[in-house]
Amino acid sequence: MTGVVQRADAGRPVARLVSPLVWRLVVPVLVAVVVCVVGVLGSQAAVDRISSDVEPAATAHSDVTDLVAEVDSAVSAWALSGDQRARDDYARARLDLDAASTRLVAQARGTDLEAPVAAELESVATWLSGYAVPVVEDDPGPLTPARSAAGEDLGDGYRARREVTREALAAELDRAEAAATLRMRLTLVAAVLVLVGTALLVGRARTRLLAELSEPLLALEQVVQRMLRNDPDGRAADERGPKEIRSIARALNDFADAGSRARAVEGRIQDELHVLDSAKDDFVSNVSHELRTPLTTISGYLEMVADEFEGRLEPRHERMLEATRRNVVRLRALIDDLLALSRAETRSSELEPSDVTEMVTDAVTDVRMTAARRGITIDVSVTDEPMLVVCDRAMLYRAFLNVLTNAVKFSHDGATVEVRVERVRHRVEIAVRDHGIGIPRAELDRLGTRFFRASNAMTNEIAGTGLGLRIVQTIIDKHAGDVIIESAEGDGTTVFVRLRLHGERDTDLDTDLDTDLDTDLDGGRLPAVPAPLPGEGGPAGVEAGRAPGR
Numbered sequence: 223m224t225g226v227v228q229r230a231d232a233g234r235p236v237a238r239l240v241s242p243l244v245w246r247l248v249v250p251v252l253v254a255v256v257v258c259v260v261g262v263l264g265s266q267a268a269v270d271r272i273s274s275d276v277e278p279a280a281t282a283h284s285d286v287t288d289l290v291a292e293v294d295s296a297v298s299a300w301a302l303s304g305d306q307r308a309r310d311d312y313a314r315a316r317l318d319l320d321a322a323s324t325r326l327v328a329q330a331r332g333t334d335l336e337a338p339v340a341a342e343l344e345s346v347a348t349w350l351s352g353y354a355v356p357v358v359e360d361d362p363g364p365l366t367p368a369r370s371a372a373g374e375d376l377g378d379g380y381r382a383r384r385e386v387t388r389e390a391l392a393a394e395l396d397r398a399e400a401a402a403t404l405r406m407r408l409t410l411v412a413a414v415l416v417l418v419g420t421a422l423l424v425g426r427a428r429t430r431l432l433a434e435l436s437e438p439l440l441a442l443e444q445v446v447q448r449m450l451r452n453d454p455d456g457r458a459a460d461e462r463g464p465k466e467i468r469s470i471a472r473a474l475n476d477f478a479d480a481g482s483r484a485r486a487v488e489g490r491i492q493d494e495l496h497v498l499d500s501a502k503d504d505f506v507s508n509v510s511h512e513l514r515t516p517l518t519t520i521s522g523y524l525e526m527v528a529d530e531f532e533g534r535l536e537p538r539h540e541r542m543l544e545a546t547r548r549n550v551v552r553l554r555a556l557i558d559d560l561l562a563l564s565r566a567e568t569r570s571s572e573l574e575p576s577d578v579t580e581m582v583t584d585a586v587t588d589v590r591m592t593a594a595r596r597g598i599t600i601d602v603s604v605t606d607e608p609m610l611v612v613c614d615r616a617m618l619y620r621a622f623l624n625v626l627t628n629a630v631k632f633s634h635d636g637a638t639v640e641v642r643v644e645r646v647r648h649r650v651e652i653a654v655r656d657h658g659i660g661i662p663r664a665e666l667d668r669l670g671t672r673f674f675r676a677s678n679a680m681t682n683e684i685a686g687t688g689l690g691l692r693i694v695q696t697i698i699d700k701h702a703g704d705v706i707i708e709s710a711e712g713d714g715t716t717v718f719v720r721l722r723l724h725g726e727r728d729t730d731l732d733t734d735l736d737t738d739l740d741t742d743l744d745g746g747r748l749p750a751v752p753a754p755l756p757g758e759g760g761p762a763g764v765e766a767g768r769a770p771g772r
Contacts, residue, residue: 250416250417250419250420250423251420253416254413254416254417254420257409257412257413257416258409258413260409276391276394276395276398277395278325278329279326279329279330279333279335279339279391279394280391280395282322282325282326282329283326283339283342283387283388283391285318285322285325285326286319286322286323286326286342286343286346287384289315289318289319289322290319290346290349290380292311292315292318292319293312293315293316293319293350293354294354294377295311296308296309296311296312296315296358297312297353297354297357297358299311300312300357300358300362301357301362301364301365302362302364303362304361304362309358312354312358316350319346323343323346326339326343327339327340327343333394334390334393334394335387335390335391335394338383338386338387338390339387341383341386341387342380342383342384342386342387344383345376345379345380345382345383345384346380348376348379348380349373349376349377349379349380352372352373352376353369353372353373353376353377354373356369357369357373434464435464435467438464438467438468438471439467441458442458442467442470442471442474445457445458445471445474446474449474449477449478449481452485454482454485456478457474457475457478458470458471458472458474458475517550517553517554517557520546520550521547521550521554524543524546524547524550527543528543556689560689572614573612573613573614574612574613574615575610575611575612575613575724576610576611576613576615576618577608577609577610578609578610578611578618578643578650578652578721579604579605579608579609579643581615581618581619581622582602582604582622582641582643582652583602583604584619585619585622585623585626586600586602586626586641588623588626589623589626589627589630592627592630593630593633593639596630596633596635596636597635597636598630598633598635598636598637598638598639599637599638599639600626600630600638600639600641601638601639601640601641602641602642602643603640603641603642603643603644604642604643605643605644605645607645609643609645609650609723610723610724610725611650611701611721611722611723611724612701612724613701613721614697614700614701617697617700618697618701620693620697621693621694621697621698621719622652622719624690624691624693624694625652625654625691625694625717625719626639626641626654627690628690628691628717629654629655629656629658629715629717630656632656632658632659632660632715633656633657633658633714634657634658634659637656637657637658638657639654639655639656640653640654640655640656641653641654641655642655645723646720648722648723649720649721649722649723650720650721650723651718651719651720652718652719652720652721653716653717653718653719654716654717654719655714655715655716655717656714656715656716657713657714658714658715659711659712659714660709660710660711660712660713660714660715661676661707661709661710661711661715662676662677662711663709663710663711665677666707666709669691669707691705694717694719698719698721701721702721702722703719703720703721703722704718704719704720705717705718705719705720706718706720
């Protein structure tokens with residue numbers, strides 16, 4: 223039966239689970255408030271009785287006592303002096319005594335004071351009739367021993383009764399105060415008991431509520447943690463907990479199922495992409511090799527025609543022959559670049575520590591002759607410290623050679639190309655700056671796509687395949703490096719290549735990158751480049767300020 227109730231509770235909304243807890247808290251608090259109010263009212267009634275019954279009776283009794291003393295004083299004054307004023311004082315005191323006695327009787331009526339007050343007033347009347355009245359009505363003069371003795375006896379009787387009344391008043395006052403104190407204590411005890419009961423009820427309700435809420439939530443947390451670890455079997459039990467938690471569990475399960483389906487689709491797509499990428503590489507390699515042979519034949523026959531008909535060709539035929547030669551060279555360069563890019567994307571590199579400074583110096587030496595034909599000067603600034611990096615020497619040398627070739631190609635005749643190799647914390651930075659045509663800012667984000675060439679390069683009819691910087695970026699990415707390009711049309715281009723030095727922990731790598739990116743954004747460097755299409759072999763991640771080349 224308990225299990226059935228728990229399953230029924232599990233389907234309730236959270237509001238219905240919380241409502242009993244609220245009522246178990248509100249109702250006892252209301253009961254405690256009622257108990258306190260009733261207790262306070264009872265205590266107030268006891269206090270009111272003291273102020274309305276006991277204290278007025280005590281006041282009236284005090285007035286009677288004082289007036290009896292005034293009557294006695296007036297009687298003694300008359301007997302000793304015979305002064306008429308003493309008789310007047312006696313008459314006034316008698317009237318006040320009668321009024322005070324009436325008030326005392328009224329206050330004592332219906333209480334435990336009624337009998338002692340009646341006895342005391344009877345003794346007062348006896349003292350007046352047996353002593354005071356005869357003395358006042360007789361002529362003044364010394365009292366006889368018999369009358370004096372009678373007055374003393376009657377006075378002692380009055381005083382004895384007066385003490386009894388006083389004791390009764392004190393007892394009545396004590397009883398009233400004790401009743402008020404008892405009611406107050408009972409009120410406090412009842413309020414404490416109610417609050418303790420409330421705490422116990424709320425504690426039990428809280429325990430039950432936590433069991434119905436926290437356990438399913440903890441189970442959901444564990445499921446989410448399993449999902450974060452890509453556990454394919456991570457599922458939530460949707461039959462536990464309130465209605466809202468069960469809905470969340472079902473949503474999580476739907477999300478996990480969708481994620482599993484998405485991963486399955488992604489796996490199939492990746493497999494297909496790998497197949498396509500492999501087929502593309504094979505196609506590029508085969509086509510390149512197949513094209514190289516006929517191009518070599520065409521180039522040879524062109525040289526033979528040029529040699530055989532040297533001096534006998536018309537200018538029109540010379541231009542046709544030169545255009546053919548130029549396009550053969552362009553096709554050969556394109557084939558070489560395609561093969562180089564394919565090798566860079568698929569080749570398993572054989573890494574070894576090599577000196578970057580030496581490779582850059584060799585690359586500069588190789589391009590100096592081409593630069594000298596156009597009057598271009600290459601200024602090199604390197605340090606004596608070896609800059610060792612773990613690399614595929616042939617591939618990394620090709621990257622440096624491409625960067626330097628581009629710098630010379632896009633420079634103006636007679637210009638200067640600046641090459642700098644320096645250490646930046648735990649990395650080596652190679653900077654190549656030219657003062658040539660630059661790249662239009664609107665085209666910076668298109669750098670890195672295959673076969674893309676800047677519009678000003680095409681306008682100036684500068685030869686190229688549009689694969690040079692893509693090859694550079696692919697090679698540098700394989701070496702866990704960065705390529706950053708700064709360029710402004712008409713002012714030239716600066717290419718920064720940064721590689722991690724061998725044998726040093728690059729603990730400041732993230733900080734360096736953040737600083738570089740901030741500088742790139744402030745200094746107008748390249749914006750983020752769109753990720754390459756699947757199979758293009760681009761960088762795994764593209765950051766702001768980085769470009770894969772031009």
